Structures are given as C-alpha cells and as structure tokens.
Amino acid sequence: MATTTTTAISETLRQWRAVQGDEASLKRDLVSTEEAVPALGAGEVLVKIRAAALNFTEPMILGGTFPTPAPRVVPCSGMAGDIIAVGEGVTSLKIGDRVSAGRLLAFLEGFPTGQMYGSSSSMARDGMLAEYKVLPAESLVTLPEHLTYEEASTLSCVGVTAFNCILGGPRKVQKGETVLILGTGGISLAAAQFARAVGAEVIFTPSSDAKIAQLKEMGYSKVINYKTHPEWNTEVLKLTNGRGVQHVVENGGMGSLARSIGSCEMGCWAHMTGFLDEPSTTSNVSYAAIMRSVVLRGVFCGPATLFREMNAFISENRLRPVLDKVFEFDQAKKAYEYLGSRGASGDKLGKVVIRVTEDGAVVARAETKRCINNHGFELARNHLCQICALCCPGRVSEPAERERGRLDAHFCAHDAQPVCF
Numbered sequence: 001m002a003t004t005t006t007t008a009i010s011e012t013l014r015q016w017r018a019v020q021g022d023e024a025s026l027k028r029d030l031v032s033t034e035e036a037v038p039a040l041g042a043g044e045v046l047v048k049i050r051a052a053a054l055n056f057t058e059p060m061i062l063g064g065t066f067p068t069p070a071p072r073v074v075p076c077s078g079m080a081g082d083i084i085a086v087g088e089g090v091t092s093l094k095i096g097d098r099v100s101a102g103r104l105l106a107f108l109e110g111f112p113t114g115q116m117y118g119s120s121s122s123m124a125r126d127g128m129l130a131e132y133k134v135l136p137a138e139s140l141v142t143l144p145e146h147l148t149y150e151e152a153s154t155l156s157c158v159g160v161t162a163f164n165c166i167l168g169g170p171r172k173v174q175k176g177e178t179v180l181i182l183g184t185g186g187i188s189l190a191a192a193q194f195a196r197a198v199g200a201e202v203i204f205t206p207s208s209d210a211k212i213a214q215l216k217e218m219g220y221s222k223v224i225n226y227k228t229h230p231e232w233n234t235e236v237l238k239l240t241n242g243r244g245v246q247h248v249v250e251n252g253g254m255g256s257l258a259r260s261i262g263s264c265e266m267g268c269w270a271h272m273t274g275f276l277d278e279p280s281t282t283s284n285v286s287y288a289a290i291m292r293s294v295v296l297r298g299v300f301c302g303p304a305t306l307f308r309e310m311n312a313f314i315s316e317n318r319l320r321p322v323l324d325k326v327f328e329f330d331q332a333k334k335a336y337e338y339l340g341s342r343g344a345s346g347d348k349l350g351k352v353v354i355r356v357t358e359d360g361a362v363v364a365r366a367e368t369k370r371c372i373n374n375h376g377f378e379l380a381r382n383h384l385c386q387i388c389a390l391c392c393p394g395r396v397s398e399p400a401e402r403e404r405g406r407l408d409a410h411f412c413a414h415d416a417q418p419v420c421f
Contacts, residue, residue: 009046009084013037015130016332018061020071026064030075030333038134045093045137046085049356050149051326052128053078055157056185059340061122068123076354077103077121078156079128080149083140090137098143102307103157105139109305121156128156129332131356141307144315154186154321154351155310157301162190163310164302165249165271167198171295175199177246180236180263182226182256184211186351187273189322191249192220197317200247203239205232210347218322233262240265244292249273254285261288269295324350329357 013035018028040046058075060066083097093099104112106119121127143152165187166173173179179195181188184206192202196219203222206212212223224235237244244265250257251274260270289296302310313319324342327335332354339352 009037010132011037013131014329015074015126017072018068018075026067028062028064030062030336032332037132040085040087040134042088043090043137044087044134045083045090045099045140047079047081047099047133047135047140048084049079049081049128049130049133050358051080051153052076052354052356053153053156053158054335054339054352054354056339058122059336062336070124070126073122074126074129075122076127076129077123078153078158079133079356080143080147080152080155081133081356086137093137093140093142098149098152099140100143100152100156100307101135101139101141102160102304103301105136107301107303108138109303112300112303129354129356131329139304141304141311144311146315146318147320150323150326150353150355151321153353154190154323155307155314158186158351159190159321160302160307160310161273161299162187162249163194163313164299164306165191165247165273166194166200167309167313168302168306169269169271169297169299171269173198173200173247177201178203178240179247179249180245180260181205181249182251182260183207184215184349185251185274187251188249189349193319194313195247197313197319203236203245208347211349214349231259233259236263244268247271251275258285258288261285261292261294264292264294267293267295269297272296272298273300322350324348324352326353326355328355 015033015035017031017033019031020026020028037046054076055078057066061068061073061075078100080098080100083093083095083099086093086095101121103121104116104119105121105125106116118124143155166179173195175198178201179191180203181192181195182205184204188204192204195202201222202220203224204215204220205224205226206215207225207227209225212225215223222239224232224239226232229235245263246265246268248260248264248268248270250260250270250272252260253272253275257270261268264270288294325335325338327338335352335354342348342352
C-alpha cells in the first residue's frame with residue numbers, strides 16, 4: 001500500500017536506454033522508450049526525477065569501451081528529484097522531500113562489498129535517465145536546500161567520491177595542508193571546493209590555458225599546465241618549496257601515478273579515483289611509493305552516511321557544484337555528443353546535466369515560507385517571491401539568479417535586508 005500526492009501519477013514513463021546492438025559488438029545506441037511505471041513495494045518510494053548528471057563513463061558505455069552487463073541499461077547514476085509516493089513502512093522520508101541516491105544503492109555505511117556492485121546504477125542495474133524511479137527509501141538522502149536540481153544531480157557520484165577523498169578517509173585533509181588535484185573533471189572541481197572550504201591549499205594540473213584562466217577566475221592561483229610542463233611533479237615541488245603535497249586526488253592511473261608520487265611529501269595519501277591516463281610506464285611506481293611512504297587509497301563513491309555528511313557540509317559552507325551546460329530531456333543524444341566533443345576541445349569546465357522535468361511541474365513543495373516583507377505570498381523554497389521581484393526589480397542584488405528563479409535568498413541593495421528566503 002502506498003501514499004501518493006493528490007496530483008495524478010502517469011501510468012507510463014519515458015526513459016532513455018543504452019541498447020547493445022548485437023553480442024559481437026559492445027557499442028550501444030541511445031534509444032528513447034516508454035514503459036509502465038513500476039509498482040511501489042514496501043520500503044520503497046516513487047521519485048519524480050528532475051535532473052540527471054552525465055559522468056565521463058556514460059559516453060564510454062555507448063562506445064563499448066566501458067562494458068556493463070546489462071544489454072539495455074538506463075544510463076546516468078546521478079539524479080535529483082522529488083518523492084511523490086511512499087510505500088508501506090517508510091517513515092524516514094515524506095512526500096515532497098527533495099532527494100538523491102548514491103551510485104551503489106546498497107552502499108549504506110562502512111566499506112563496500114563485492115555484492116554491492118550489483119546495485120550500481122547505470123551499470124549493473126537501470127540508472128536515472130527516466131521520468132520516474134522506484135527506489136529503496138534507505139538509499140535516499142535529502143538535498144541541500146540552496147541547490148537547484150541540476151546542481152544537486154551531480155552529487156551522487158563525483159560529489160560523494162570527491163568528499164570521500166578529502167574528508168571521508170582515515171586521514172582527512174586539514175587546514176594548512178596542500179592538495180594536488182589532477183585534471184579539471186567533476187571529481188577534481190568538487191574536491192577542490194571541499195579542500196578550500198577546510199582551509200587547505202589546492203594545486204591544479206589543467207590541460208589548457210583556457211582552463212587555467214577559468215580556474216583563476218574561481219580563485220585558484222596555483223595551476224600547472226601538464227601539457228606544457230610534462231615533468232609537472234617538479235613544478236609541484238617548486239610551488240611547495242621542495243616539501244611536496246600531503247594529499248593527491250589521482251584520476252590518471254598508471255600514466256600519471258609516478259609523477260603524482262614524485263609530488264608527494266613523506267607519508268602523503270594518494271586517493272585513486274580513475275584511470276584516464278593509462279599507457280605503460282617504465283617508472284618503478286612501487287619503489288617510488290615505498291621511498292616516500294605514500295599510501296595509495298582506492299576511492300569508489302561512498303556510503304549513504306557519507307552522502308548525508310557531505311550534504312550537511314555543502315549546506316554549512318554554501319557550496320555550489322560547477323555546471324557547464326544543461327540539456328532538456330529530449331536532447332539527451334545532444335548532451336552525449338556535447339560531452340564527447342568537449343573532451344577534445346579542452347576549454348570547458350563543469351558538469352553536463354540533463355533536465356528531466358521542470359522544477360515544480362508536478363509536486364508542490366512540502367514546506368513554504370512567507371516573504372519577509374509580509375506580502376502574504378506563500379513562497380516555495382528555491383523560488384523567488386514574485387511580488388518582491390516586481391516591487392523592487394532593480395534592487396535585487398543577483399539579477400542573474402533572479403532571472404533563473406532559483407535563488408534561495410536574495411537581498412535588496414537598498415537596505416541589505418533579505419527579501420525572500
């Protein structure tokens with residue numbers, strides 16, 4: 001038995017599937033399908049998906065270079081949405097809650113086990129690029145109030161992985177330490193935000209001058225172009241006065257690991273998150289790791305408990321994920337094409353997101369607050385009070401945010417008082 005909103009729920013849903021053409025080829029086509037909305041069981045909730053984030057593995061799955069056992073899998077592991085129905089026995093969540101889930105749905109706490117990989121969204125089981133999704137209530141976490149759905153959808157995979165690197169391991173990054181972050185992908189940008197929030201210094205290794213310019217606009221001054229400085233580890237040592245760094249967020253694999261270790265202080269932790277640069281190497285990585293007492297730590301996402309801890313940290317520090325471009329649901333193929341072509345262009349930063357449904361199109365917010373100016377306007381969270389926007393449109397301090405209609409607080413420049421929150 002389930003409790004639902006008064007809003008009617010469609011009996012069918014639209015979703016995209018990565019469909020394998022034949023057994024001889026691992027390549028897949030992205031196909032739009034219409035299927036029945038699954039029945040809601042005990043301990044489950046029905047989520048109206050608002051946004052789904054693309055990770056670098058998604059185009060790899062289509063290209064056949066990242067095998068997945070499901071021949072007709074729904075892609076995307078990252079999502080944000082609203083609960084619109086709850087199953088029997090669900091007490092921890094309610095209708096109207098904004099939620100997300102980690103990539104491994106069965107990874108609730110502690111360390112992952114081999115059996116948990118069978119719960120991996122977009123790989124072993126269907127992912128989130130759908131209008132509706134039935135999910136275990138125990139796998140879900142509520143979202144930071146100040147984030148849009150598009151921003152929040154990026155947290156499921158890269159956000160949790162980055163937070164695990166910086167603050168989820170046995171040795172957490174401390175104020176005053178230096179973190180070397182390879183590349184400028186989603187994990188890298190999120191890790192830099194978390195590191196800077198605790199007072200650590202960040203060194204980036206981008207691949208182009210265009211990316212360097214964008215990083216400097218974000219406030220990151222220590223950057224090394226690894227293409228113009230192939231021995232970038234020596235540059236890292238220069239920036240740290242020969243000492244080396246205390247942490248590395250390592251996503252290159254064997255192609256970059258030797259230089260990452262060469263950038264380390266004695267006792268450094270290297271958090272291994274990817275394998276983007278995997279050519280063979282003649283460097284004796286084992287010897288280098290031993291001589292610097294480097295701890296190599298594999299990091300794959302994180303449990304739901306860490307996801308909740310990360311969301312609290314994001315809320316406290318008012319962090320916002322970096323977005324590059326948002327596509328509509330019907331433009332999913334274009335989103336994939338854009339992400340694939342972006343890798344070659346070398347000048348874009350931030351996540352690519354697919355907006356599944358418009359914010360507020362189906363479910364009303366469970367909580368509303370009144371405009372502080374007492375206009376009597378019931379304000380759904382993350383939306384502007386439209387009366388305030390009309391009465392003082394020139395005095396809203398962040399017009400771009402006002403235009404998007406997604407600001408959780410805005411201020412009149414006239415008196416610096418909050419107008420709506």
